[in-house]
Amino acid sequence: MATIPTPHTWTSLESTDETDMNNYTDCMNFLHFPPGAFLYRSTGINIPKNSTTLITWDQTYYDYDTCFAAANPSRLTIHTTGIYQITATATCQLASWGVNSDHWMGIAKNSAGAYPGSTNTNTIATDAKVISSTGTPTEAPPTNHIDIMTSLTSGDYIEMWLWYNSTFGALQRWFPGGVSAATRFFLSATFISQ
């Protein structure tokens, strides 16, 4: 858990010492490296049609608060209570999807690996796109994206769920990443304020 640093309060004629001055270093380090993490996958993932799928992660772009643990690879766990900005992106690889192709993403909090439903209070945000195409677009892979601010307590964890349907195919592959593997399929949380 990150300790939110508190600088020493000075009194008249007080002399400085290294502990007091290093408090400022702690403060600046906290500002430069706020608690949070950025998780992504090193490989794509096939998602069965009409099946809510819990996403697991195997890489961290950064992790300033031990938010990721391989023992629970679907979770981004908060260890410092505060207000966080959460961003999530998932880009689908299949370029031909037909009428009524729905791509859905949900971010759930503390749902213990169970899909809580889009109107359940464990679901903190959802994103859905319904796409119709009878051709084969090559430059428009459907992408779901979530960007929200929320308040999280130490011990809370968030997870990503994906679901799709399509008149094409039983599996749909989701990109592991674009130019950088960490750009097109990720889950992140960044501490904003206490």
Add this chain to the structure above:
Amino acid sequence: MATIPTPHYFNAGDNPTFTDMNAWNDHVTWGITRKPAVLLYHPASSAVATTNPALLNSWAEWFDNDNMHTVAPNLYKITFQTAGLYQISARVVWLDQPAVLGPNNTFRIQVALNNAGSSVNLVSNTIFEDSRMVQYTSLNPFAFSFGFSDFYHATAGDTVEMWVLQTTGANRNVLGGAAPFGCTFSAHMVSTLT
């Protein structure tokens, strides 16, 4: 309005006083714990008529550390009390989806600036908008939802408000309820840039 603390600037030969040092304390702790932030949620579901943009006007506070959201009749808006660069996030969840939708049914979010709740348009008072044109032939199991996040350089006194639009031909409800799920509207200071 939050007072952004200014640290003492030391010159050669200065002997730091405890006042100077405590000004540094204010400076660093403000950056960690007191940057302005507000997160609003819609405590009740709300009917939105087809075709005409609707102002979401009954926001409740999840948190607000700079008096950016006040009591009726001003529940519809966020008022920036402290100038700076802000990240603004808006998200809507639609209920009551019809079994068949389209063609050309549009769902939209607009964030309007300094609009005082007047009619919104895409030309003169909208600073951000996101639209989805949807068509499908069978009902999907998830509430249709989307949102976005963007940056705005706000002056003290600027206001933002959130409008939604749907063109399905019948009333649709937007999801409300206890934070953090359902419709949300938030802003937090990223930088003191003025």
